[in-house]
Amino acid sequence: MLTIELEGRKIKVPEGLTVIEALWDTGHDVKRGIGCLSGLCGACTVAYLEAGAQRVKFGLGCQTVVAEGMNVIMLPYFPSRMARYDMESMTSPLQELADHYPELATCNDCKACNICPEWIDVAGFVKTSREGGYESTAEKVMGCHMCGLCASRCPKSIAPQYVGLYIQRSCARQRPIPPNLAKRLEQMAVLAEDSEFAQVAALNQAELEVYCRKILDS
Numbered sequence: 082m083l084t085i086e087l088e089g090r091k092i093k094v095p096e097g098l099t100v101i102e103a104l105w106d107t108g109h110d111v112k113r114g115i116g117c118l119s120g121l122c123g124a125c126t127v128a129y130l131e132a133g134a135q136r137v138k139f140g141l142g143c144q145t146v147v148a149e150g151m152n153v154i155m156l157p158y159f160p161s162r163m164a165r166y167d168m169e170s171m172t173s174p175l176q177e178l179a180d181h182y183p184e185l186a187t188c189n190d191c192k193a194c195n196i197c198p199e200w201i202d203v204a205g206f207v208k209t210s211r212e213g214g215y216e217s218t219a220e221k222v223m224g225c226h227m228c229g230l231c232a233s234r235c236p237k238s239i240a241p242q243y244v245g246l247y248i249q250r251s252c253a254r255q256r257p258i259p260p261n262l263a264k265r266l267e268q269m270a271v272l273a274e275d276s277e278f279a280q281v282a283a284l285n286q287a288e289l290e291v292y293c294r295k296i297l298d299s
């Protein structure tokens with residue numbers, strides 16, 4: 082057993098648990114902020130101080146394993162602005178980046194955003210995106226889980242996770258579609274016209290339940 086401070090209470094938990102498992106093991110009925118439990122959705126951010134350490138670290142509660150003397154809390158959801166846009170209707174989305182995220186120009190490179198649990202160099206990609214290095218930015222944000230921790234630290238209210246997403250989408254639109262994806266899209270277009278698929282898609286909730294029950298019973 083390990084002794085840790087969890088959500089402000091000293092508590093004993095079995096060794097080897099993640100923070101979320103430790104919360105559940107000690108009777109905390111935590112549901113909010115937990116999604117995939119696989120380190121993918123970015124919903125479960127935590128802040129923790131290791132025994133004897135001075136610097137607070139950040140991580141994902143489903144991936145961070147508790148250690149003796151750790152002091153850990155789950156972080157609440159942090160609101161940040163995501164621009165509304167219809168990329169399909171834009172001819173050069175990258176040229177419109179400043180219209181959708183004007184606050185990007187106010188970044189003074191303080192690097193407070195460099196607290197990514199996935200070790201992404203957030204300040205680095207914010208800088209390259211301000212300087213027009215869009216492909217390099219798209220590459221750097223590949224592992225982003227959209228947890229929003231970086232946005233919670235920005236004194237200029239920049240939401241790097243959404244800026245990165247915009248740039249990734251814009252760059253993807255400018256690249257030629259890979260042949261295997263083009264083929265899949267064609268197959269999906271045919272699927273939408275498939276008569277049985279179209280019939281199922283048109284069912285309401287009650288009809289869908291009857292339809293599914295019939296399949297299960299057959």
Ligand code: FES
Binds near residue numbers: 119125
């Ligand atoms: S629950 Fe999805 S990343 Fe932890």
